Amino acid sequence: MSAEAKVIDMAYKIQQAEDGNRGLHYEENLLWEKEYSDEPGVDLPEPAGLASRTGVEVRGEIGLPNVSEPQVLRHFVRMSTWNYSIDHGFFPLGSCTMKHNPRLNEKMARLPGHAHIHPAQPESTVQGALKLMYELQSWLSEMTGLPGVCLTPAAGAHGELAGMMTIARAHEQKGNTHKKVVLIPDSAHGTNPATAVMCGFKVRNVPTGDTGCVTVEAFKEALYAESEDAAEVAGMMVTNPNTCGLFEKDIVEIADLLHKAGGYFYCDGANFNALVGKVRPGDFGVDVMHINLHKTFSTPHGGGGPGSGPICTSAELAPYVPVPTVVKKGDSYALEWEEDRPETFGRLKGFQGQFGMFVRALAYMMSHGADGLRQVSEDAVLGANYVLSQLKDDYHAPYAANGPCMHEALLTDKKQKEAGVTTLDIAKALTEYGFHPMTVYFPLVLPGTMLIEPTETESKDSIDRFITVMKGFAADIKAGDTEKFHAFPLSTPRRRLDEVKAARNPVLRWA
């Protein structure tokens, strides 16, 4: 070991021994492990000492640390450095649409006239907010080709629930009490069957064919599995483009068959980014769909929410959506509630939805406009096809021979698995090389799937770097250099975490 190396080694050991910090890599304890201050990180006025009128005893010790403001700020800033984010780099997370989050949207949501208004204020004092919601409804309606819009659902899965309850309510109002079965392709996201069950439906699976799509034959078989006229079928839940990244080619014919049987077509809108501004779901047979404002319309994911999942419906289903919706009456705007909409299935959320997300999404839509949104779709689809064209010889690309994909490319680990390297290993290797992994092991229709969605906000240069790294992995694995893949990642704030231990002996809070 050289003298220089020895010094470095020694310094490293000192640091490791002390607190693990090195260079810009920081360790940070839990808040409860800090040295407590006498006073907290806020200065509040001294209470006047009035006699309590709560009628109950006074709260005892809660067990919270008092920590000064600089300590709190450093705590959360240090922890933030352990996170990967879209502002760090490429985030090819299929079906999740991790695109650029414009800061203008944040600024607009924080204007006092948006942030500090209460949902129960008199309508005369919130006309600007109601106008904003009305305008968002209009944009969504025009983009989907579906005239009914309800903004209240809080996230994608909540939008699914709203959509399926709308269908349930429509059947109930029409006296179709026998319609209790929902058809769902096996490529669907797990929220789809979970939602159907929450609405009291029974799930009937439709197998996905070798092409990655639902064929008319397979659909018919499922539709008429129990009766000649499919009288028990209430509807279907189909993601289109589907979770294999493909447009369901036979969707119009499938939707016709369903409609003839008296069923409604619910479209999971998770993949709307492939179509926005270019293709309207209402024009390929959709009766109701949800929109993830936190995917297609760029409201930030925030490490797991808040999202927002408005639903758009056909004119036929519009009366049944949850309340409230915003209507325009002359020059003013108003919320419509149960008394105005007697056929609604009711309320699905407190108050009128994730308004802060509405502001962000509308700011994004206005920034792009009709011309920009079409370009969003085209660049997203082009980027995914480019990835597919460059990697289809290095990885198994099950559907590449059948034609183009939409906004996401599907690969599997079939070739690499023969050498003992799995999709999980490739995902972890990507983190070592400064990328967020793609969506892994989803969809479930094939083993070891990798779903890659570049989105329109990555440059070709950025996509090329990803392709180069992925090609490098494939080459290393082919050459037998596989050992390292089981050890990756090495340089991340933590290495592979023991998930079995976490589940077997759950520790969910500090003592």
Place this chain on the structure above:
Amino acid sequence: MRYLPQTKNSRAAMLEAVGASSIDDLYRDIPKSAFVDGKLNLPDHKGELEVERILGGYANENLSAANVPFFLGAGVYYHHIPSTVDHVIQRSEYLTAYTPYQPEIAQGTLQALFEFQTFVAKLTGQEVANASMYDGATATAEAALMAMRVTKRKKIVVGNALHPDYRAVLKTYLGNFEGCALTDGEPDNETACVIVQSPDFYGAPHKYETFRKICNETGALLVVVVNEIVSLGLLPAPVEADIVCGEAQSIGVAMSFGGPHLGFFACREKFIRQMPGRLCGMTEDADGKRGFVLTLSTREQHIRREKATSNICTNQGLCALAFTVHMSLLGENGFKRLARLNHEAACKLADAVVKVSGVSVRNECFFNEFAVDLPKPSKDVVEALAQRGIVGGYALEGNGLLLCATEMTTDEDIAALVSALKEVLV
């Protein structure tokens, strides 16, 4: 088109590499009838300044609590948010991160969620808490569904004055299950849970001993709903409950016309496998270092599909972070003092309005909100106050009005309300 990095050249190069003759060639599987003919009937793209002018104009048409005396609560509360909170949640690393499924590169979000769960568990006096729900109303509905799973019963009893929105959402969720009943009053041997809100919708704090006793006798679970979480700095923790859920918007999250807010959910540890929503747990990495992961996902739809405990997926991550930062700043002393200041502001408000002729306070006990009776229909009074630039509370049926005060309420605000009420009630 400032959000789009592709160039004419890069698009052409990619098209060539793909082997497509045109961009529309890539859409060949889509039926022609579904294509937009030309462009959508919407305006073209706009610069940042133009968007700011439009949306800023909309914001200016709203009466903001930042500018006027404000007495509205009813489940959404106007509190001060320290500058540090917004600074932290606007950091790219938190704001633009995904749900932490890749724990090696998401420890920041995960440790913050672990701290969030700890804060919620400690505040509610419960053993465990999850990583957030959409809001208080849906959290309450999910609590009822969980009680049905745990007890295998289908009757839900509302024990006192539950927030009307919460009740409406509960009714909607339960409507999906055959044989479910939502009733008031006494539980029996078929009751899955009794739901008790404290402070209740009219602001009165409740004790839980009697509810606990009747739950023990009937085998029902006791669900306590808290929608003003600041109250837990002055009122006792509902340790008697089996599930405590509700709304935590008051800490770190703006009112924002109804959302995004922050539902929370805490319960006894023996029920964790029946809980809805995400859970963050402690573990260690390949080097033996402590780390955090999302855990017990076998409850969730990704694995269980139609057998999942709930369909909840994306929840309120960033709002949970805001709460955690704000609670970290408040600490034991700050949180309790904040609660005390809220209560004192409400005491002052009650003493002031009761002096207005014809106004009487219904509540003997309250935390930061209480109901009054007016000599006129409250809807009209609220509208008349709004015309005078005062947001004057929540109109109850008939002549009832729900009034709220927080640490934001000044003596001048109260004086302004009193003087306006005197005019309006003449």
